[in-house]
Amino acid sequence: MREESIVVSPVVRRRAELLGAAGEEWLAGLPALVADLARRWSVTVGAPFRAGAGGYVARARAEDGTALVLKLALPEPGSAGQIATLLRAGGRGYVRVLDHDADRFALLMEHLGAPLSELALPPERQIAVLCATLRRVWQVPRSPDLLTEAADEDKATGLAVLVERLWRDLDRPCSVAAYDRAMTYAERRASAHRASRAVVVHGDPHPGNLLRLPASGTPRAGAESGFVFVDPDGFLADPAYDLGVVLRDWCAELLSGDARRLARRYCALLAEESGADATAVWEWGYLERVSTALYLLAHGAEAPSRPYFATAEILADVDVDGDGDGDGDGDVGA
Incomplete structure (x- = not known):
C-alpha cells in the first residue's frame, strides 16, 4: 500500500x-x-x-x-x-x-468473519451467543493496576457523574422520571460494588463487537461459541454490567412491539444464560440506556440518540418486577 x-x-x-x-x-x-x-x-x-x-x-x-x-x-x-x-x-x-x-x-x-450484528439472527439467539462468549471473557486474569482502579471508583459512580452533568448541560433532554430512575439505579449499583468480586469486563459487548470465526477456520480453545470479541475496554466491574450493555440495545425491537414485556423477557434470558442476578442486569441496562442517549446527543449524534431516549421513557416506570412501583419483588420475566 x-x-x-x-x-x-x-x-x-x-x-x-x-x-x-x-x-x-x-x-x-x-x-x-x-x-x-x-x-x-x-x-x-x-x-x-x-x-x-x-x-x-x-x-x-x-x-x-x-x-x-x-x-x-x-x-x-x-x-x-x-x-x-x-x-x-x-x-x-x-x-x-x-x-x-x-x-x-x-x-x-x-482475521475474523462477519460480526454477529450482520447475521440476521433473532435477538434471543444473539443473546445466547453473547452470554456464552462473555462467560469466557470474564475469565481473563486481573492485573494489580485494575484492582487499584476498581477500589478507587466503580463504574456506576462514573456513570452517575456523567448522567448528571450531561442532563443539565444538555438542558434536560429526557424526563425527570427517566433521569431519576437512572440515578436511583446508579446509586444501587454503586452500593453493591465490591472490587474483590469484580471481573475484567469487555465494557461494550454489543453484537457489532462480536465476530464469527472464519468459516474455513478450525475451532480453537477459547472460542467455543464460534465467536470472539474485539475492542475491549477491559476494566473491573460486576459481570452484570456487560449484560446491562447487551440489554441496553434492541431499541428497534422494543419500539415495534410491547417494549416493557420484551425488555423484561430479554433481561430474564440474559440472567438465565449467564447466571447473573436479573435485578442487577435490569438496573445496569437502564442506566446504560440513559447514559448512552445522553452521550450520543452530547457528541452531535442526535438521530442515533432518539431510540435510546424513547425506550428509556417507556421503561422509566418499570422496575425489575414490571409493575412500576419500584419494590423489585416480582418476576423480571413476567
Missing part, C-alpha cells in the same frame, strides 16, 4: 482532532506508521475496514498468504488498556493477537 493511500473515516478523523496535538500528529504520521509496521511484520496491508471508530483498521496478508488484520488505535488512554486486555486474554473469548507495538498502539491480529 502506498503511503498516500491511507484514508481514515470521518468519525475517526473527528475523534483524532478532538485529541488536539496528539491526534493531529497521529493522523499526519499514519501513512509512515503503516508502512513501517508492514516492513517490520512482513505483511502487505490492504484496504481499510469501513466499520469501527477506534482507529485505523485494515486488511493485511502475511508472506504465506494468511489473512490478518492490522489495527492502529487512536492515542487515547483506553487504547493501552485494550492492548493489555487482549494480551492477557490470550485468545480466550477475544481475537488473538499475533504481534503488537504497545508504544504505538498497534496490533496485528487474526
Whole structure:
C-alpha cells in the first residue's frame, strides 16, 4: 500500500482532532506508521475496514498468504488498556493477537468473519451467543493496576457523574422520571460494588463487537461459541454490567412491539444464560440506556440518540418486577 493511500473515516478523523496535538500528529504520521509496521511484520496491508471508530483498521496478508488484520488505535488512554486486555486474554473469548507495538498502539491480529450484528439472527439467539462468549471473557486474569482502579471508583459512580452533568448541560433532554430512575439505579449499583468480586469486563459487548470465526477456520480453545470479541475496554466491574450493555440495545425491537414485556423477557434470558442476578442486569441496562442517549446527543449524534431516549421513557416506570412501583419483588420475566 502506498503511503498516500491511507484514508481514515470521518468519525475517526473527528475523534483524532478532538485529541488536539496528539491526534493531529497521529493522523499526519499514519501513512509512515503503516508502512513501517508492514516492513517490520512482513505483511502487505490492504484496504481499510469501513466499520469501527477506534482507529485505523485494515486488511493485511502475511508472506504465506494468511489473512490478518492490522489495527492502529487512536492515542487515547483506553487504547493501552485494550492492548493489555487482549494480551492477557490470550485468545480466550477475544481475537488473538499475533504481534503488537504497545508504544504505538498497534496490533496485528487474526482475521475474523462477519460480526454477529450482520447475521440476521433473532435477538434471543444473539443473546445466547453473547452470554456464552462473555462467560469466557470474564475469565481473563486481573492485573494489580485494575484492582487499584476498581477500589478507587466503580463504574456506576462514573456513570452517575456523567448522567448528571450531561442532563443539565444538555438542558434536560429526557424526563425527570427517566433521569431519576437512572440515578436511583446508579446509586444501587454503586452500593453493591465490591472490587474483590469484580471481573475484567469487555465494557461494550454489543453484537457489532462480536465476530464469527472464519468459516474455513478450525475451532480453537477459547472460542467455543464460534465467536470472539474485539475492542475491549477491559476494566473491573460486576459481570452484570456487560449484560446491562447487551440489554441496553434492541431499541428497534422494543419500539415495534410491547417494549416493557420484551425488555423484561430479554433481561430474564440474559440472567438465565449467564447466571447473573436479573435485578442487577435490569438496573445496569437502564442506566446504560440513559447514559448512552445522553452521550450520543452530547457528541452531535442526535438521530442515533432518539431510540435510546424513547425506550428509556417507556421503561422509566418499570422496575425489575414490571409493575412500576419500584419494590423489585416480582418476576423480571413476567
